[in-house]
Amino acid sequence: MDIHAAEEDDPFEEARERADNPMRRLFTEYGRENDRAFAVGVFGSVVARMLDLLPPVLLGLAVDAILRNDKAFGLPLVPDGLLPTTQTGQLVLTVGLIAAAFFGGAAFHWLRNWGWNGFAQHIQHAIRTDTYDKMQRLNMDFFADKQTGEMMSILSNDVNRLENFLNDGMNSMFRLSIMVLGIAGILVWINWQLAVVALVPVPLIAFFTLKFIRTIQPKYADxxxxxxxxxxRLENNLGGIQVIKSANTEGYESDRVADASRDYFDANWDAIGTRIKFFPGLRVIAGVGFVLTFAIGGYWVLVFEQTGAAPWLFTEPLYTGEFVTFILLTQRFIWPMAQFGQIINMYQRARASAERIFGLMDTPARIAENPDAEPLSLDGGDVAYEHVSFSYDDEPILDDVSFTVDGGETFALVGPTGAGKSTVLKLLLRMYDVDDGEIRVDGQDLRDVTIQSLRQAVGYVSQETFLFYGSVAENIAYGTFDATREEIVEAAKLAEADEFITNLPDGYDTEVGERGVKLSGGQRQRIAIARAILKDPEILVLDEATSDVDTETEMLIQRSLDRLSEDRTTFAIAHRLSTVKDADQIVVLDDGRIVERGTHEDLLAEDGLYANLWAVQAGEIDELPQEFIERATQRRAQTDADDD
Incomplete structure (x- = not known):
């Protein structure tokens, strides 16, 4: 597979292209909130590195002035009158200053690390929480073509990579910048002519670094x-491990994981190949510069000591101590120049991650709340759909759907798979917005009320019950966090759940496991119903709430639902028509349009689609019309094609 295929298939590619100057935004939007830690890090870096450079300078002065007595003892910025006059005193002062530089450097290194770590950790925390908050507020169509592992990669890997750059990368950048500038200044102060020789590698290092940046950036995006x-792939397979085992497809899934891992291997190895060529090349350039400085400087010292004059075109004297300082600092100067490549490498990785993070943050919400929206005001709970049409990715889903539900009524939606039933109710919750038409609750257009108040007024019980990791009580109280234990137990009793809950090892405090794996499907369903009872919503939405349970459990759940739907406006989707035959109004959808409506008896009398669906569930297959069978075959083929 081409290493760029991953990028071409990247579900966040459009978001990445949307991100404008992601690294600048990182510092302007988040760095300013942590400028104090940043200032501490910079201050600690400056002082620590200046103290690190002091011992080599002092050593050179001691060699020339104390040990060899080639020149007078003196310290920069210190008046000569304050300096000792004896060699012993000068040696003691020099040793003391070197020791103080080491101890002071250690203290400021700690301060530097405290500042940079605080800066990076606070930004990491803020970005992760902001990214998650943005992600969970995006519309459902965003999640339709994204996998959990891909989104987790942004919240975890990409955010961590930013933290790594802000801590290690920024720390190293300031540390090395201060060293390079400080050493360059000292070298020029000691002997500007030899400093020119030492700085020869700098333009070459800059050239190869720029070339590296342009080459590595697209590779890191891959x-x-x-x-x-x-x-x-890993998240998907681990979540479906039971299906994999029951289907005996471990080998097949191992191959698929291996293919995905191979794509990552190829992309990563391509980036590594570029990187491992770049850094040794920089070291060679740096090494040549060091050797050149040592050779010329060493010859210079020999000639000067023998003749008292500088060789070749040089005019400045070069003493032994100065040369020692020069060599020590040149080594410290050249290697940091080479290490800038590592920082640039970290920067490019961080930039690729920042593109994904800020690209996601800039993803426009399809549903935008009206700035003038008012909280939903409920009176009777009447709901009206007026000529509602909706498309997803330019594919029509609903076409001119209209109906009215009076407060307290039970309204059922039935129809073949893919008819648009779930979409009708997702529009009521404003998971999506209508393309045309209006949806009104007690006369209020949903687009004119706050989303929070709307969803607070609607209780939703779906076929696929999701339980959070935690206790049974915490899952029942989810969304009604101020509920007392007595209220939680009462809701469980009404949901026919109290008996099985009390028989659990720790009762209401039993941990349900990830996604509720420790409970059966029927138990999870009744906990979800208890959650809805505790919420006490004015409008109830039941999305095939009993389709995946056995007959006995269905009876218990149906009793719970009957209690829950009393005196509430209730919407129910059902494949098992027996669960909605007593509804006040039944609407039949087919291909996104209402084709029939009425009571159970009315629809049976019409002998249309509803009657045929009822005959299927009654086992009267031989009496079905051929047209219905052909339509069912076509729908099944279309559903399979959409799944592929």
Whole structure:
């Protein structure tokens, strides 16, 4: 597979292209909130590095002035009158200053690390929480083509990579910048002519670094895309491990994981190949500069000591101590120049991650709340759909759907798979917005009320019950966090759940496991119903709430639902028509349009689609019309094609 295939298939590619100057935004939007820690880090870096440079300078002065007595003892910025006059005193002062530089450097190194770590950790925390908050507020169509592993890759890997750059990368950048500038200044102060020789590698290092940046940037984008694919594959397989085992497809799934991992391997190895060529090349350039400085400087010292004059075109004297300082500092100067490549490498990785993070943050919400929206005011709970049409990705889903539900009525939606039933109710919750038409609750257009008040007024019980990791009581109280234990137990009793809950090892405090795996499907369903009872919503939405349970459990759940729907406006979707035959009004959808409506008896008398669906569930297959069977075959084929 081409290493760029991962990028081409990256579900966040459009978001990445949307991100404008992501690294600048990182510092302007988040760095300013942590400028105190940043200032501490910078201050600690400056002082610590200046103290690190002091011992070599003092050593050179001691060699020339104390040990060799080639020149007078003196310290920069210190008046000569304050300096000792004896060699012993000068040696003691020099040793004391070197020791103080080491101890002071250690203290400021700690301060530097405290500042940079605080800066990075606070930004990491803020970005992760902001990214998650943005992600969970996006519309459902955003999640339709994204896998959990891909989104986790942004919240975890990409955010951590930013933290790594802000801590290690920024720390190193300031540390090395201060060293390079400080050493360059000292070298020029000691002997500007030899400093020119030492700085020869700098333009070459800058040239190769720029070339490296332009080459590595797209490669890291491929790496970030492919690692999201690996995470998605692993998350998907671990979530479906029971299906994999029951289908005996471990080998097949291992191959698929291996393919995803190979794509990541190829992309990452391509980036590594570029990187491992770049850094040794920089070291060679740096090494040549050091050797050149040592050779010329060493010859210079020899000639000067023998003749008292500088060789070749040089005019400045070069003493032994100065040369020692020069060599020590040149080594410290050249290697940091080479290490700038590591910082640039970290920067490019961070930039690729920042593109994904800020691209996601800039993803426009399809549903925008009206700035003048008012809280929903409920009176009777009447709901009206007026000529509602809706499309998803330019594919029509609903076409001119209209109906009215009076407060307290039970309204059922039935129809073949893919008819648009769930979409009708998702529009009521404003998971999506209508393309045309209006949806009104007690006369209020949903687009004119706050989303929070709307969803607070609607209780939703779905076929696929999701329980959060935690206790049974916490899951029942989810969304009604101020509920007392007595209220939680009462809701469980009304949901026919109290008996099985009290028989659990720790009762209401029993941990349900991830996604509620420790409970059966029927138990999870009744906990979800208890959650809705505790919420006490004015409008209830039941989305095939009993379709995946056995007959006995269905009877218990149906009793719970009957209690829950009393005196509430209730919407129910059902494949098992027996669960909605007593509804006040039944609407039949087919291909996004209402084709029949009425009571159970009315629809049976019409002998249309509803009657045929009822005959299927009654086992009267031989009496079905051929046209209905052909339509069912076509629908099944279309559903399979959409799944593929």
């Amino acid at each position: 790496v970030r895309a492919s690692v999201g694919k690996v995470n998605s």
